[in-house]
Amino acid sequence: MAAEAPAAPAPKKAPEKAPAPPASTGPVPMTRREFLYYIWGASMLLFGGQAATSLLWFAYPRFRAGTFGGVFEVDASQIPAPDSGPKAFAGGRFWLINIGDENKSDPRTDGIQTTSGVKALYMVCVHLGCLYGWEPAQNRFNCPCHGSMYTPSGHRIAGPATRNLDCFEVEAVDASGAVLAKTDKLNGSLEATAIDVTNAAKLKVNTGSRIMGQPA
Ligand code: FES
Numbered sequence: 001m002a003a004e005a006p007a008a009p010a011p012k013k014a015p016e017k018a019p020a021p022p023a024s025t026g027p028v029p030m031t032r033r034e035f036l037y038y039i040w041g042a043s044m045l046l047f048g049g050q051a052a053t054s055l056l057w058f059a060y061p062r063f064r065a066g067t068f069g070g071v072f073e074v075d076a077s078q079i080p081a082p083d084s085g086p087k088a089f090a091g092g093r094f095w096l097i098n099i100g101d102e103n104k105s106d107p108r109t110d111g112i113q114t115t116s117g118v119k120a121l122y123m124v125c126v127h128l129g130c131l132y133g134w135e136p137a138q139n140r141f142n143c144p145c146h147g148s149m150y151t152p153s154g155h156r157i158a159g160p161a162t163r164n165l166d167c168f169e170v171e172a173v174d175a176s177g178a179v180l181a182k183t184d185k186l187n188g189s190l191e192a193t194a195i196d197v198t199n200a201a202k203l204k205v206n207t208g209s210r211i212m213g214q215p216a
Helices: 032-059
Strands: 071-075 087-089 094-099 117-122 133-135 140-142 156-158 167-173 179-182 202-211
Touching: 094 202, 117 202
Parallel strands: none
Antiparallel strands: 071 202, 087 094, 094 117, 117 167, 133 140, 167 179, 167 202
16 A cells, blocks of 8 residues: 655745724824923913013003102192192192291201202191191191191191101103202101202102101
8 A cells, every 4th residue: 555645734824914004084193292392382372471461561651640640740830939838739639838948947847857849748648548738827737537737848746647748759850851859868768858949840740659758
């Protein structure tokens, strides 16, 4: 009996190819890196916007000239004569007083030296905020609420107020706008100086810049 021929080896199967992914038709999902990039960009935009808004807020004048809180211009012709009593500027809530020799040496100032010239006194009593008035016969300001009294230069004479009247900063300018004199603090104290208005064409009273009265 003839021997059987060995069976031929089965042909090798070609490896199967992985099926191709289906063609995508929707949006490509965002990678984590892209997501973080967009978050960073949005934060920068927000931060920049806030910074620009803050800058505009501070740069834009909040008070217009001629309204309380802003600058009031007073023509030289409206400045009261020295020791003639104060003049009220209701819109700016200040009294303009021109202190001459009579009031500069007022003994009621309790030893606090007063400079001669112009001051702009805030109309509001420093006790509890009433509007005080001018009493020409007594040459002083009287507050109707609790009786505080002040000299023409704003020094407390008597009453429950514990300090002198507050003042606004004043600049005396010439016709070209150059500043000739400006309110300062007397000897570094809280006392506002009166300013020389000689040759001034007008005054600029800044009702947004208040100098608190010296404790009396
Ligand atoms: S508010 Fe002026 S004395 Fe009191």
